[in-house]
Structure formats: structure tokens, C-alpha cells
Amino acid sequence: EAGVVQSPRYKIIEKKQPVAFWCNPISGHNTLYWYRQNLGQGPELLIRYENEEAVDDSQLPKDRFSAERLKGVDSTLKIQPAELGDSAVYLCASSLWRGDGNEQFFGPGTRLTVL
Amino acid sequence: AQSVTQPDIHITVSEGASLELRCNYSYGATPYLFWYVQSPGQGLQLLLKYFSGDTLVQGIKGFEAEFKRSQSSFNLRKPSVHWSDAAEYFCAVGLMEYGNKLVFGAGTILRVKS
Numbered sequence: 001e002a003g004v005v006q007s008p009r010y011k012i013i014e015k016k017q018p019v020a021f022w023c024n025p026i027s028g029h030n031t032l033y034w035y036r037q038n039l040g041q042g043p044e045l046l047i048r049y050e051n052e053e054a055v056d057d058s059q060l061p062k063d064r065f066s067a068e069r070l071k072g073v074d075s076t077l078k079i080q081p082a083e084l085g086d087s088a089v090y091l092c093a094s095s096l097w098r099g100d101g102n103e104q105f106f107g108p109g110t111r112l113t114v115l
Numbered sequence: 116a117q118s119v120t121q122p123d124i125h126i127t128v129s130e131g132a133s134l135e136l137r138c139n140y141s142y143g144a145t146p147y148l149f150w151y152v153q154s155p156g157q158g159l160q161l162l163l164k165y166f167s168g169d170t171l172v173q174g175i176k177g178f179e180a181e182f183k184r185s186q187s188s189f190n191l192r193k194p195s196v197h198w199s200d201a202a203e204y205f206c207a208v209g210l211m212e213y214g215n216k217l218v219f220g221a222g223t224i225l226r227v228k229s
Binding site: 056105106 | 119149151156157158159160161164205207213214215216217219220221222
């Protein structure tokens with residue numbers, strides 16, 4: 001079974017530039033998560049999708065971040081414009097929501113460096 | 116507020132020695148608890164999880180963890196560490212009322228010396 005796929009793996013951009021990250025979850029997983037992991041910290045949830053619906057985006061900085069999950073499969077996370085503080089690893093995870101303690105499977109992440 | 120504390124930022128153990136990584140959580144309801152491992156440049160891999168039942172759970176790679184409700188702890192153990200266990204370990208609590216949103220600790224970096 002293929003795991004969660006993310007691209008690109010690394011991205012270096014100048015501040016104020018836009019950037020986008022792509023995630024392909026495990027086939028059949030209806031729940032998709034985006035986390036941000038700052039250096040030396042654990043991941044923090046940015047947004048959670050149930051199928052196509054963003055059901056928890058309370059931690060997403062909406063002034064510059066946006067996300068979409070068309071057709072309830074792949075997802076894209078965008079930052080526009082990027083700031084120095086956005087340098088982090090962006091992790092995508094997916095799960096099959098069963099309503100009780102479902103396991104999340106993580107992709108390798110995209111390491112973003114904003115100069 | 117829900118939180119997870121991993122008191123040790125770094126731990127160094129000798130190969131073949133036993134290991135215990137500490138994790139304490141703050142959560143009002145019965146927790147779902149997880150341990151993940153992250154190698155450099157890799158995503159998070161689930162080692163083990165606790166949902167209910169037996170408080171001693173077995174995971175992959177010879178790891179186990181024990182849930183102690185009275186101490187709000189979920190410590191990870193391994194009887195004999197291998198050099199390949201060097202990585203960063205994260206404890207997390209799953210918030211069921213928020214769709215199993217995971218709240219992670221800051222992680223513990225494990226170094227293994229030969």
C-alpha cells in the first residue's frame with residue numbers, strides 16, 4: 001500500500017513570494033490533516049478535512065494561508081505571501097475516520113525555507 | 116487546555132541499555148495516546164497507541180508503553196536499545212471531540228552511543 005505522498009520535499013523561496021504544497025493521501029482515507037512543525041517542536045494542526053469539507057481550520061492563519069481538497073482526495077496548501085516565520089516542515093497526514101481513535105499516517109513532509 | 120509534556124529534550128543511552136522516555140499529558144477526558152518516531156528527513160511513524168483496555172501496550176520495533184491514569188503519564192520503554200533507534204520521539208494525545216486532532220509534545224531526541 002502506498003503511503004502519503006507529498007511534494008516538493010524541499011522548497012526555498014524569498015519572503016513575500018507565494019508557495020504551494022501538494023499532498024496525496026492514502027487511497028480510501030477520507031480524513032486529511034495538514035500540520036506545521038517548527039524547528040525543535042512537535043507538529044501543530046493547521047487544518048483538517050473530512051472528505052471535501054474543512055471541518056477544523058481554527059489554527060490556519062487565514063490572512064496568508066489557504067487550502068483546498070478538491071474531490072475529497074488530493075490537497076494543496078498555499079502561502080501567499082510567505083514570511084520569514086513560515087520556515088518550517090509542513091506535514092500532511094491521512095486517516096480513515098471511524099469515530100474512535102483512528103490512526104493518522106504521515107507523509108515525509110515539505111521543508112520550507114523562507115529567505 | 117490540552118497539552119503534552121516531554122520533560123527530556125535529549126537522552127543518550129548506550130547500545131544494549133534499557134530506555135524510558137517520559138510523557139505526561141493534560142486532558143479532561145479519557146485520552147487516546149500515541150508515540151511516534153521521526154528519523155531525520157522522514158515523516159512520523161507510529162510506534163504504538165493506547166485507546167482503551169490493557170494499560171500496557173506493545174508496539175513495533177520492540178517498544179512498549181504503559182498508561183498510568185493516576186499519574187497522567189504514558190512512558191515509552193525498550194529493554195535493549197539498538198543504534199538504529201536513534202531518532203526523535205514524539206508523544207501525542209488525540210482529542211476525540213476535535214476529530215482526533217493530535218496534540219504533540221516537543222519531542223525527545225535519542226542518541227545511542229556504541
